[in-house]
Amino acid sequence: MNSEYDLHQLRRIGWDLWDPIDLRGFCSKDLSAGPIDEYDEFMISAYKRLEAGQDIEKVAEYLQDIAENYIGVWNAYENFGRSLRTAEALSELLRA
Helix, strand or coil: CCCCCCHHHHHHHHHHHHCCCCCHHHCCCCCCCCCCCCCHHHHHHHHHHHHCCCCHHHHHHHHHHHHHHHHCCCCHHHHHHHHHHHHHHHHHHHHC
């Protein structure tokens, strides 16, 4: 398994697509300042799950679980599309 990843790309996906607590406004546009590492752990874990062969839907469920049960976004069910789009983008990054 190739455990290399582009942290900048993972951050961009996490901030542009997922951002379950809408913190994007607190980061600079180029992600050089602000709480840029806020979602690193989750994006890296999701990427590694895809790399290990987990399907996109399972990774989206993982991200959804993080949003609901770890971060505490109570309306996260309504935002499942964010988790799914994020997992799809991570999958595309993996295939690139």
